[in-house]
Amino acid sequence: MKDKDQELLLEKLVVINVGVSGFADSLEQQEVEVIQVDWSPPAGGDEEMIDLLEKLL
Amino acid sequence: MASGFVIRKNQYYDSVFLMGVNKRLSQAEGVLQTAVLMGSDKNKQLLVDIGIGGDEITKANPNDLIVAVIGESAQVVESVLRELDHALHAFEENLSGPRIHSLEDAIAEKPHANLAVLSIPGEYVLREARKALEDGLNLFIFSSNVPIEGELELKELAAEKGLLVMGPDCGTSILGGTGIGFANVVNRGSIGAIGPSGTGLQEFTCQIHNAGYGISHAIGTGSHDLSDEIGGITTLQALEALEANAQTKVITIIAKPPGVATLALLLERIKGCSKPVVGCFLGARMETAEWGDTLAWAPTIDHAVLSAIQHVDEKQELAKLTLTNQERDLATNARASWTPEQRYVRGLFAGGTFCYQSQLILTEASIMTHSNAPLDPKNSLAHPDKSLEHTLIDMGDETYTFGKPHPMIDSTMRSKRILSEGRDPSVAVLLLDFILGYNASMDPVGDLLDAIFEAKQMKQQQGGELTVVASICGTDKDPQELDLQEKLLREAGVIVFHSNAKASLFCCELLKPVQESVS
Incomplete structure (x- = not known):
């Protein structure tokens, strides 16, 4: 069986874009199926809170 | 002079959007400086460095938008901060349909996805990247400032799963x-x-x-x-x-x-x-x-x-x-217009590889260069903003991009540097690169033309001519129109090549006799 990294070169790309929305726009222009994640720092960027949440969830 | 700022709690925007708002606000009359950024610790320090601080700034968190303005008067500051609502409103208008805010929700929506593209601040990359790999996604990580041990962990995990991690710091x-x-x-x-x-x-x-x-x-x-x-x-x-x-x-x-x-x-x-x-x-x-x-x-x-x-x-x-005879003649003619004081090249690059390759080619021709990203650490500049003799600067280096978009998108820093090099009477040659393609500036040449004209004028006032050499990295299919970009450069008197190596070789030809007279 082929590794997924080799399959990536053969398959149609389906992209999850996390961050700069321009990257999703340029993929859409190329007719790539893409979903934009409007990301923001979890727990307001509070490192301790993020670690705590990760342990709880 | 007056200054002011506003903080918008829980309004997170990416750096490219913030650059757009910053550009719009900074163009208003009477504005001396603007800063549009998210309230991370590093960004808050940047604000303190320009004299904007206080309790409210200290309390802001990475999800809070901070907009600071320094202007000629209190009225200027107030009117610019009022303009902020228009800029943000224009952004909101472009949004349509339900928004997705987490990688988990996106995976649920597109379970057949095979690639995640991450362009978020470096300190948050590991968490999101791990999640993506666990869900079987290959990764393209644009973000920089990811710790090297974290990169190793991600790549080892990916290799185990037969997945590919392009990045971090993958352009x-x-x-x-x-x-x-x-x-x-x-x-x-x-x-x-x-x-x-x-x-x-x-x-x-x-x-x-x-x-x-x-x-x-x-x-x-x-x-x-x-x-x-x-x-x-x-x-x-x-x-x-x-x-x-x-x-x-x-x-x-x-x-x-x-x-x-x-x-x-x-x-x-x-x-x-x-x-x-x-x-x-x-x-x-x-x-x-x-x-x-x-x-x-x-x-x-x-x-x-x-x-x-x-x-x-x-x-x-x-x-x-190699260069053609015509190109060699062009170099001879350009050199003839310099003053005796003019003897150095200053290269200002958006592309780090171009800065590196140019140094190699100039060094090969016995032209010793200084840089903020030198081939040999002994040729490192004491301060990246202060050129010394022949200097080639990687404007995409962290010093210039921290908290700001890359020079391929935002020309502000490079424009300023072109002007300061133009003022220096010892500068003879300006070497630039222009990079087209998706996500780069839609008019990379237009962004720098004013600065090029002004630098050339300054040199003429000093009695000489500034020889501007450029390479364009692009194709006829790129959204910026390669022909048009090249035409704009040629009309401005810039000598254009389609490769950085050729442009660098041309600089060697320009500087060779000067170099020989120095040694």
């Missing part, structure tokens, strides 16, 4: 004809490419297209992949993938010098490769005996292009990188 990839990140629009073909050098990979793919050939896949690996800490994990995976890929006939690697152990490992792998490999390890020196039968050694990107083409088209001859 470009072209997979099956689709450009990701900063990528040029190129024809498809049988030449494959791999590389940690983002702009190097871009110029390689453009030159292949411009010569009438095509790219199967170009796989960016991230700038640290060939360091001995990472050991080329992504490069080796990419090599294997391209070796197995039926469309790819030849594989080219474009990189700055790899770590010693990693280069040895890579060369061993290349020796066992069933397809020919062109290795362009800029600045790395090696005996012919070490190349093996499958490796063709290319000292510059231009050599790599010709060598790769030769593997798919035997009729193509390997030409030497």
Whole structure:
């Protein structure tokens, strides 16, 4: 069986874009199926809170 | 002078959007400086550095938008901050449909996704990247400032799962004809490419297209992949993938010098490769005996292009990188217009690989250069803003991009530097690069034209002429219109090349007699 990294070169790309929305726009222009994640720092960027949440969830 | 700021709680925007707002606000009359950023600790320090501080700023968190303005009067500051609502409103209007705010929700929505692209602040990358890999997604990580041990962890996890991690600090990839990140629009073909050098990979793919050939896949690996800490994990995976890929006939690697152990490992792998490999390890020196039968050694990107083409088209001859007689005459004429004081080149690059390759070519011609990203640490500038004799600056270096978009998107820093170099009476030559393609500025030449004109005028007032040399990295299919960008440069009296190596060689020709008189 082929590794997924080799399959990536053969398959149609389906992209999850996390961050700069321009990257999703340029993929859409190329007719790539893409979903934009409007990301923001979890727990307001509070490192301790993020670690705590990760342990709880 | 007056200053002021507003804080918008829980309004997070990406750096490219913030740049757009910053640009709009800074253009208002009477504005001396603006800062539009999220409230991370590093950004808050930047604000303190320009005299904006206090309790409210200290309490802001990374999800809070901070907009600060320094203006000639309190009225200017107040009116600019009022304008903020219009700028943000314009953004909100572009949003339509339900919004997705987490990777988990996106995966639920698109369970068949095969690639996640991450462009978020470096300190948050590991968490999101781990989640993506656990869910079977390959990764393209544009973000920089990810700790090297974190990169190693991600790449080892990915390799275990048979997934690819392009990045962190990965600027470009072209997979099956689709450009990701900063990528040029190129024809498809049988030449494959791999590389940690983002702009190097871009110029390689453009030159292949411009010569009438095509790219199967170009796989960016991230700038640290060939360091001995990472050991080329992504490069080796990419090599294997391209070796197995039926469309790819030849594989080219474009990189700055790899770590010693990693280069040895890579060369061993290349020796066992069933397809020919062109290795362009800029600045790395090696005996012919070490190349093996499958490796063709290319000292510059231009050599790599010709060598790769030769593997798919035997009729193509390997030409030497050289200037035409006409180009030499052009150099002689340009030199004749300089004052006796004018003797130095200043290179201001958006592409880090171009800065590096130019240093190599100038050094080869015995022209010693200083840089903020030097070939040899002894030629490092004491301060990146203060040029010394021949100086080549990587404007994409962290010093210039911290909290700001890359110079391929935002020309502000490069414009300012062009003017300060123009003022220096010892400067004879300005060497620039212009990079087209997806996600780059839509008018990279237009962004710098005013500064180029002004610098040229300043030089004329000093009794001389400023010789401006530029390379354009782009194709006729790029959204910026290559012909138009080139025309704008030529009309401004700029000497234009389609490769950084040629532009650098031209600078050597310009400076050779000056150099000889110095030594």
